[in-house]
Amino acid sequence: MGLTCGIIGLPGVGKSTVFSLLTGEDTNSYKRKDANLGIARVPDERLDFLVELYKPRKVVYAQMDFTDIPGLASSSGGKANPFLQHVRGSELLIQVVRAFEDETYPHIYESIDPLRDYDETKMELIFSDLDLVEKRIQRIESGKKKKENLEELQVLFKCKERLEEELPIAGLDLTSEEERLISGFDFLTARPMIVVINVDESQFRQQEYPGKEEFEERLNADQMHYIVISAQIESEINALEEGDRMVFMEDLRIEESGISRLAKAAYARLGLISFFTVGEDEVKAWTITDGLDARRAAGKIHSDIERGFIRAEVTSFSHIAAEGLMSKCKEKGLTRLEGKDYIVKDGDIITFRFNV
Ligand SMILES: Nc1nc2c(ncn2[C@@H]2O[C@H](COP(=O)(O)OP(=O)(O)OP(=O)(O)O)[C@@H](O)[C@H]2O)c(=O)[nH]1
Numbered sequence: 392m393g394l395t396c397g398i399i400g401l402p403g404v405g406k407s408t409v410f411s412l413l414t415g416e417d418t419n420s421y422k423r424k425d426a427n428l429g430i431a432r433v434p435d436e437r438l439d440f441l442v443e444l445y446k447p448r449k450v451v452y453a454q455m456d457f458t459d460i461p462g463l464a465s466s467s468g469g470k471a472n473p474f475l476q477h478v479r480g481s482e483l484l485i486q487v488v489r490a491f492e493d494e495t496y497p498h499i500y501e502s503i504d505p506l507r508d509y510d511e512t513k514m515e516l517i518f519s520d521l522d523l524v525e526k527r528i529q530r531i532e533s534g535k536k537k538k539e540n541l542e543e544l545q546v547l548f549k550c551k552e553r554l555e556e557e558l559p560i561a562g563l564d565l566t567s568e569e570e571r572l573i574s575g576f577d578f579l580t581a582r583p584m585i586v587v588i589n590v591d592e593s594q595f596r597q598q599e600y601p602g603k604e605e606f607e608e609r610l611n612a613d614q615m616h617y618i619v620i621s622a623q624i625e626s627e628i629n630a631l632e633e634g635d636r637m638v639f640m641e642d643l644r645i646e647e648s649g650i651s652r653l654a655k656a657a658y659a660r661l662g663l664i665s666f667f668t669v670g671e672d673e674v675k676a677w678t679i680t681d682g683l684d685a686r687r688a689a690g691k692i693h694s695d696i697e698r699g700f701i702r703a704e705v706t707s708f709s710h711i712a713a714e715g716l717m718s719k720c721k722e723k724g725l726t727r728l729e730g731k732d733y734i735v736k737d738g739d740i741i742t743f744r745f746n747v
């Protein structure tokens with residue numbers, strides 16, 4: 392299973408279009424009944440290079456799992472969108488915001504205003520969490536175990552107060568014990584989020600859209616990571632033959648695919664890095680949190696390797712890219728033996744030595 396991402400946003404902003412672009416899956420956007428689930432492979436030129444070198448029987452890219460839900464206009468008095476339940480467990484929320492103009496498919500509020508949409512979705516998440524908090528408070532207060540749950544109740548009241556101030560739970564100052572007490576709730580406003588600004592072709596060409604300055608100023612103030620893509624154009628281009636595709640991509644100056652840019656933004660936001668294992672059998676990308684030591688990184692592969700860890704044989708990707716062969720790196724002493732406390736770096740190629 393890859394990094395789980397929930398795609399959210401107002402109705403008709405292009406969530407399903409973005410989802411299809413990322414995963415290659417068709418969606419039944421007209422059905423609007425359920426969540427769409429799909430998987431995307433995280434592109435990585437370094438892995439492509441290693442595959443060329445090793446010609447392995449099997450290649451495993453990192454993976455992102457997307458859930459796309461229908462949007463609901465929540466301005467109808469703070470009602471929680473029931474579809475949000477489907478993205479509650481996600482490690483990352485991806486909010487799609489509409490900048491594109493399309494008269495045949497008007498915006499639900501009939502105007503293009505990314506900042507308004509962004510704020511409304513923020514409120515939607517706040518209402519959804521508030522709903523959860525209030526229900527739980529009610530259950531504890533009306534139940535027989537109020538005494539046993541007194542501590543939880545206190546934290547829930549803190550959360551309630553915070554949400555009523557229209558602020559996310561993410562910024563709430565909680566002790567680790569308090570965090571533990573509410574960790575089971577999967578609060579949406581406690582989740583990291585990135586924003587995808589969905590533009591049309593002319594906006595993409597001009598790098599301009601309505602309300603851009605104000606919106607991006609706010610995103611920066613919120614320290615929100617964001618990318619600008621044209622989901623529809625990119626999908627249309629993907630459907631073309633290779634040759635035509637290159638021509639259109641050049642014409643539009645699309646240098647990198649949407650999934651590639653989104654993956655980079657997601658990894659940066661979540662502080663994730665990749666290391667690689669190589670061999671004739673398999674070349675594989677592993678995703679870990681930046682700052683992990685070699686022994687714990689080994690545990691990602693198998694708990695036996697973590698337990699029996701002896702050493703990690705590490706080569707930086709830049710070295711193998713320059714030398715062209717692992718054997719050359721070894722000859723030149725570019726491959727190092729590292730101990731359990733070595734902090735794994737992005738792009739490390741690692742062979743673990745271990746006892747079972
Ligand atoms: N012109 C233009 N149209 C787009 C773009 N992205 C999406 N659309 C169109 O906008 C409409 C809505 O897109 P969807 O992807 O279904 O929107 P959604 O956010 O999934 O909507 P709900 O599931 O109803 O919440 C469709 O007709 C798309 O073809 C774009 O970049 N440009």
Ligand SMILES: [Mg+2]
Pocket residue numbers: 406407408420459460461462
């Ligand atoms: Mg949809």
